[in-house]
Amino acid sequence: MxxxxxxxxxxxxxxxxxxxxxxxxxxxxxxxxxxxxxxxxxxxxxxxxxxxxxxxxxxxxxxxxxxxxxxxxxxxxxLGGGDGGDGELHPVQRSFLDHDGLQCGYCTPGQVCSAVGMLDEAEAGHPSHVTGDLARSGPAALDDAEIRERMSGNLCRCGAYVNILAALREQRDQRAHGAHSAQHPQGAQDDRQEQREAAS
Missing domain, CATH: 3.10.20.30 (Beta-grasp domain)
Structure with a gap:
C-alpha cells in the first residue's frame, strides 16, 4: 500500500x-x-x-x-550553508576536514550527523553508558571515553577514529569556550586580546 x-x-x-x-x-x-x-x-x-x-x-x-x-x-x-545559503561548512564539518577525520568518506556524512547530535545531547545533560555521576546536572563532561562511547554506533572501516576524536575534542572545546564567552563577555575579550598578543 x-x-x-x-x-x-x-x-x-x-x-x-x-x-x-x-x-x-x-x-x-x-x-x-x-x-x-x-x-x-x-x-x-x-x-x-x-x-x-x-x-x-x-x-x-x-x-x-x-x-x-x-x-x-x-x-x-x-548542515552547512549558513543563513544566507552561501555554502559555509558547519563547524563539525570544518573540524573533520581540519583534523583529517576521514579517508574514503563513505561513513563521514553519518559520522558528522551523529557528532552534531551527540554534542547537543551532551550539552543537554543526557548521560551515556560510561557517565560516572548520573546525579550531576548540566552539560555532560565530554572526556575521551565519553566521546568514544557516544560515537560508538558509527563505524569507520578506514580507521580514522584518532582524527575523528581530535575533531570532536576541538568541537567540545569550542562549545565550552562559546558558553564561557556568552557568560563572561569581558573574559572573552581578554582571551581574544591574549591571542592577538601571542600572534604578534
Whole structure:
C-alpha cells in the first residue's frame, strides 16, 4: 500500500509517495535523490545512514518513512550553508576536514550527523553508558571515553577514529569556550586580546 507523506529535508518541503514498508533511508535516497546518508549495513549496525530528525540523531535504515510524516530531516548535506545559503561548512564539518577525520568518506556524512547530535545531547545533560555521576546536572563532561562511547554506533572501516576524536575534542572545546564567552563577555575579550598578543 502506498502513502503520500511530507518531509522537510534539509530545509525543503518534499512530498513523496512511498510504499508503507519503505525505510526513511530508501525514501531519501531512492525517492528524493538525497544521497548524503549512505546505505552501509542496512541493519542499524554501522551508522552510515545517520540523520537528524527533529533535532535528534537516528538511524534512517531502521525507520519507516511513514512514521516520520511531517518531520524535519537534516542530512550532512543540509548542515552547512549558513543563513544566507552561501555554502559555509558547519563547524563539525570544518573540524573533520581540519583534523583529517576521514579517508574514503563513505561513513563521514553519518559520522558528522551523529557528532552534531551527540554534542547537543551532551550539552543537554543526557548521560551515556560510561557517565560516572548520573546525579550531576548540566552539560555532560565530554572526556575521551565519553566521546568514544557516544560515537560508538558509527563505524569507520578506514580507521580514522584518532582524527575523528581530535575533531570532536576541538568541537567540545569550542562549545565550552562559546558558553564561557556568552557568560563572561569581558573574559572573552581578554582571551581574544591574549591571542592577538601571542600572534604578534
Amino acid at each position: 502506498d502513502a503520500r507523506i511530507t518531509l522537510r529535508v534539509d530545509g525543503e518541503e518534499r512530498s513523496p509517495t512511498v510504499d508503507t514498508r519503505t525505510t526513511l533511508l530508501d525514501a531519501l535516497r531512492d525517492r528524493l535523490g538525497v544521497t548524503s546518508p549512505k546505505k552501509g549495513c542496512d541493519h542499524g549496525q554501522c551508522g552510515a545512514c545517520t540523520v537528524l530528525t527533529d533535532g535528534r540523531r537516528m538511524l534512517s535504515c531502521l525507520a519507516l518513512a511513514v512514521a516520520y510524516d511531517g518531520a524535519e530531516v537534516v542530512t550532512a548535506a543540509g
